Amino acid sequence: MELQEKRENFTLEWRNLSYIPKKRVDLEIGKGLKSLNVFRRALLKDVLVLDNVNGRIESGSLVAVIGSSGCGKTSLLAAIAQRIQHDVTGDIFINQQLVDQQEMRSMSGYVPQSDISIPTITPFEHLYFMLQFKNCGNLTSDEKKQKIHEILRSLSLAKTETTPIKSLSGGEKRKLLLATSLIFDPLILFCDEITTGLDSFQASSVTQSLRSLVGLDENENRSQARAVICSVHQPSSSLFHLFSHLILMSNGKIVFQGRIEEAVEVFEKAGMACPKMYNPAEFYVKMVSQDRNALKLERVSNVSDEKLNESTNDIRCQFLNSNLISSSNGRVNWFKQLFLLMLRSILSGSRNYKTYLIQSLLYLSTPFVIGILYSNVSPNSQASIQDINGAFFNLITEMIFTYAYYVVFLIPEQYSLLRRETGEELYTFSAYYVSKTLILIPKVVIETFIFMAIVCFLTPFNIDLLTFCKICVTLILASITSIAYGFSLAGVFESARLTIELGPPVDLVFLILGGVYINVGSISYMKYFSMFFYANEAISYEYWKKIDTIACNDIAEYPCLTNGTQVLEHLGLGNDSNTVLIDYVGLLGLATVLHLVGFFGIRRIIRKQGFY
Numbered sequence: 001m002e003l004q005e006k007r008e009n010f011t012l013e014w015r016n017l018s019y020i021p022k023k024r025v026d027l028e029i030g031k032g033l034k035s036l037n038v039f040r041r042a043l044l045k046d047v048l049v050l051d052n053v054n055g056r057i058e059s060g061s062l063v064a065v066i067g068s069s070g071c072g073k074t075s076l077l078a079a080i081a082q083r084i085q086h087d088v089t090g091d092i093f094i095n096q097q098l099v100d101q102q103e104m105r106s107m108s109g110y111v112p113q114s115d116i117s118i119p120t121i122t123p124f125e126h127l128y129f130m131l132q133f134k135n136c137g138n139l140t141s142d143e144k145k146q147k148i149h150e151i152l153r154s155l156s157l158a159k160t161e162t163t164p165i166k167s168l169s170g171g172e173k174r175k176l177l178l179a180t181s182l183i184f185d186p187l188i189l190f191c192d193e194i195t196t197g198l199d200s201f202q203a204s205s206v207t208q209s210l211r212s213l214v215g216l217d218e219n220e221n222r223s224q225a226r227a228v229i230c231s232v233h234q235p236s237s238s239l240f241h242l243f244s245h246l247i248l249m250s251n252g253k254i255v256f257q258g259r260i261e262e263a264v265e266v267f268e269k270a271g272m273a274c275p276k277m278y279n280p281a282e283f284y285v286k287m288v289s290q291d292r293n294a295l296k297l298e299r300v301s302n303v304s305d306e307k308l309n310e311s312t313n314d315i316r317c318q319f320l321n322s323n324l325i326s327s328s329n330g331r332v333n334w335f336k337q338l339f340l341l342m343l344r345s346i347l348s349g350s351r352n353y354k355t356y357l358i359q360s361l362l363y364l365s366t367p368f369v370i371g372i373l374y375s376n377v378s379p380n381s382q383a384s385i386q387d388i389n390g391a392f393f394n395l396i397t398e399m400i401f402t403y404a405y406y407v408v409f410l411i412p413e414q415y416s417l418l419r420r421e422t423g424e425e426l427y428t429f430s431a432y433y434v435s436k437t438l439i440l441i442p443k444v445v446i447e448t449f450i451f452m453a454i455v456c457f458l459t460p461f462n463i464d465l466l467t468f469c470k471i472c473v474t475l476i477l478a479s480i481t482s483i484a485y486g487f488s489l490a491g492v493f494e495s496a497r498l499t500i501e502l503g504p505p506v507d508l509v510f511l512i513l514g515g516v517y518i519n520v521g522s523i524s525y526m527k528y529f530s531m532f533f534y535a536n537e538a539i540s541y542e543y544w545k546k547i548d549t550i551a552c553n554d555i556a557e558y559p560c561l562t563n564g565t566q567v568l569e570h571l572g573l574g575n576d577s578n579t580v581l582i583d584y585v586g587l588l589g590l591a592t593v594l595h596l597v598g599f600f601g602i603r604r605i606i607r608k609q610g611f612y
Helices: 073-080 101-107 123-132 141-154 170-182 200-214 260-269 280-288 291-319 334-351 353-363 365-373 382-413 415-423 429-438 441-458 465-493 496-512 531-544 564-571 579-607
Strands: 011-019 022-024 044-046 050-058 062-066 088-094 108-111 188-192 227-231 245-250 253-259
Touching (some): 050 073, 073 088, 170 200, 280 291, 415 429, 415 579, 465 579
Antiparallel strands (some): 011 050, 011 088, 022 044
């Protein structure tokens, strides 16, 4: 659809809209025994959420969608906005032109129920990043900032633009959600329970802002045609009358749609007159929730459908040849997306530096423990061989598990934000994935050198500067591989809780293959699947290869290994000149495979459901 300079009025229609998702159900065997979830497809059942609904709204309308819990309010908004990924049938039209998913997303904004934002940045920064992710024509940086200031001012958020989002009140957060959608100047705005959880004053303030957007208040500029559709849960009488139109739902069907004033007359003619001094919204929801009103509600629905058909015929004649106006722009190139995502992560992290500092200090307490435990080791004795190997393996396991499970807990927390921002096409998932990987590398490098320096300072191991740097490089590569391992766990198990329950058996296999608990010389190929093995072999080689002499003793329980090469042979580890290179290639290859598993796994998770 081609864009024009000036917006004209428009009409949004949906026809034969149905939503029938598959949901998990428990099957019973005998009396009260539930079957095990072995075959997932056998436990899926079609659930009718939206039942062949039709409707229409015009620009300049502020529509309230009400009904009892579970009647399909949120699903209706998400289906019309085309934010549901699967199981939706029906057509969406604007000015009688069929609109596909890409076009609807580009010309509409969707305000979700929950606050989906980074809590440590400010409203101004949040909106600035939103604009930066999009190609905004010829807008300069100053013009973008001016636009943000204007939107914040119009929503009474000007005083909070430098306040961290986590410190905003509930009403201010809801207004910020509005601002996030309005920053792209959408034609249609879908608001899912925008007033839920707010007190009466805040709810009224948010709704008044919506009235201003569509031009319902006096002296408002209506040159920019918009429509706003809101699902509302239990609105007060005064709040209800701020809306211009009503959609009343029951069991996935639209019972009534039309102007607020028309609802009173239609229900009264059907024998359901709203008592005086009674909240109309509460009355309508009560009526549609009672089975005994089925015949009366059918009359209401028939009258509503007749008026809808009459209006639709008029609109078809009026707008048949009109074009839709959309002002949305595409996202910026991939490298700029990557830069912006990393910049936003750095900015957020800098505001949360106390938490990161505490985490780092707790993590760096481990080398002090290791250093103290191994401080009395005699580096040239037979007994020290096991001690030194154990110390190095402890270093490896601590670093691998720390970074792997850091990712495991980090990624699921961001699924909601990731679903929304990639769903709204602010950036690609690949840019997000790469940014999260790259942003961790400086942390890994710095903490590895500090970690190893503390251990070397407290222990009497024979480690010169060159060996120290080589061991650090190995630990860095192992940690980078462990980050990939964390992504793969997040992609396979979907939640941190599930990973904690099912991940340890996988960890145990890799740990055993590391070369400390079993002599890997007798294992032909399985050891090459373990990052612990590669790191252990490389570090052992760097340390023991330069040890020319180890004193023997008369204690029978220790074999007499006279130099570092014999130690490597005794452990079943490589001792030729290509050992470290092979281990580094193995770590990088393993990291690549694990990243692929993590990438496609996490992408599958965020794509398998809508982002509303």
